[in-house]
Amino acid sequence: DGGITQSPKYLFRKEGQNVTLSCEQNLNHDAMYWYRQDPGQGLRLIYYSQIVNDFQKGDIAEGYSVSREKKESFPLTVTSAQKNPTAFYLCASRTGGRGYTFGSGTRLTVV
């Protein structure tokens, strides 16, 4: 089955630690996106990539970094510079159309 796989489902981060969230898709989609979801704030765009080896900042990129070395993979690193990282993180992909396919998300908690 084609889809987007996000891992892990739950992740705990200690203060000052960098953590990486995985996003893999087998849909052969060109564009990939990372969104952050907080209660009452909807989904906010962190980073996006339209092609391999190219990515752009979204609305809330500070404290995050990404890479796009393969078409299938778009990992997100939450750095220690992100002061409030506790949230639900969603990865999505898109082919030539306008609709997104989302993964099941990673819930990150600072401990």
Place this chain on the structure above:
Amino acid sequence: QQQVKQSPQSLIVQKGGIPIINCAYENTAFDYFPWYQQFPGKGPALLIAIRPDVSEKKEGRFTISFNKSAKQFSLHIMDSQPGDSATYFCAASNPGTASKLTFGTGTRLQVTL
């Protein structure tokens, strides 16, 4: 700057009722307006989408109404069922921005028996 405003924040209807969720946008360059459904702990799933050249689109029990002059669009769920209880997000995008979706803040719908 919130470009898509969604209301209400939460909604409770009885089974068989017709919940209506409203969204308003500011950017006249938007030309694609999808609605997503999200269950707890899951990612959003595309329900239905509309473009501004039509005023209404139906897919099953879900209908989008679109008012271009008012820059508003809404989702109607006919004959709502308890299984429709979820959070619904409206969104919008324009072709000049890599089709980035701007989302509303979500509406939590509960359908009671």
